[in-house]
Amino acid sequence: MNRLPIGVYIPGASLLHRLDARAKLLSLIALVVALIYTGTAAGYGIMAALTAFLVFFAGLDLRTAFASVRRVVPFFLVIFLMNALFYDGGEALWSWWIFRPSTAGAIIGANVVLKLIFLMILFNILMSTTPPMKVTAALAALLQPLGYIGIPVNELALMISVAIQFIPTLMEETETIRKAQTARGAKFDSPRLRDKAQSIMPLVIPIFISAFRRADELATAMEARGYRGGKRRAARNTPLQGCDFAAMLVTTAICLVQIFAL
Template identity: 35%
Template sequence: MMDKMILGRYIPGSSWLHRTDPRAKITAVMAFIAIVFLANNRETYTVLFLYILYLVFSSQVSFKFFLKGLLPIMWLIILTLVLQIFFTQGGETLLSLGPIKITTLGLANGIKMFCRFILIIFMTTLLTLTTSPIELTDGLEKILAPFRVVRLPVHELALMLSISLRFIPTLMDETEKILKAQKARGVDFTSGKIKERIRSIVPLLVPLFISAFKRAEDLAIAMEARGYRGNQGRTRFRLLKWRWADTFLMISLGLLTLVLIWLKN
């Protein structure tokens, strides 16, 4: 399951989304997360899903890849759906199981939360799939640039966020390798009491932490050996340029917002 994690991965491509300015994509993701909460009925969610599907197919990344990427966190989405259904009361009662009641309001809220999770995950994943770590760092730094007036270390903060995001799939792959190695040595992670299962995780966590610290140390040594000194005297090989695709993305989000406001109850 962990090898299917897609958040933080970058897939090189030639689509217009790959060529879009990272500043536009980061802004679009933040705006879309806010826009999602405007949806409150079937029509608005249909429009949002059509918009996301257009972006997914425009990225030229296989749709099956997105579906497989949802599997590792599907349990969290389903758990949120179940909690909303069983613990939100209101409207007509559809099913009563003793003290637990399934109502129309609970079911509606559960479906809304499920849709919001899917939409936000797809949008944020599109950002990392179509934006290289270097572009992501540059885009974040440009967006956070105004905070330099309050002495915020913008470059270092953007670099940390980018590296952290990029290390997610790397750590997931490392976890999968350690998990298979421990299973080959006879460690059972699925049977026994809860206390025994927790103890069986220790052989997984210790080598994972050691590997993570080792990777961090290697990265620090490599950056230092290449003369990295933060943003001091740093030049850029690729300069960010705003193109028609960036303007199109911003306009499409504006139109999407207007459509949702028009269609919402």
């Protein structure tokens, strides 16, 4: 698991880095909706041009932008084959047992995979230009209306930000526990299912104990500082700038074009 770099954020000062996180989140949502409605060559052309433009403006190199895509290639292959081989509509090229490959299925498969690739790259652009904390804050700000129907938005935002802060620590601790138990003779690498099942207890129980111990310490510290919950004021947000509105306008326009014009 040390191969998975957590928090793909790459500090920088590009135009995309400077955009407000809320604007970026809303723009991403608009682009995802656009992507759902994309179906023609012209539509994909627009999305490709836009994505290339964003990668360039984020100051990312293509290797980084594609790094996450490369990791899930097998998954894409499965999705493609599932559609190509098992699609019910369309004319089958040939048929054997449960397999009935069709051109229509292959086209649907290719569409799904293409959309997923765009989705991953766009998502990565957001995450690599925005610190996770700002993404959470933006999420809390966008969730604010839910407060009116009785959902404790501030508590939720607090929990999410604490959770995000805990992720790297808990990952390290998990890794240490895994190594410590391996050194004591637990067999995580064994191909035998029985060994694996048996090694789960010594891994998972210590993970929960140390995670809860940390939770206990943090909660005690917060209570000692007088935090009671419920009265936390909303994080003050800076007003959106012109370029934030421009970004949202452009993405919404693309979304509308994909839905109605193409």
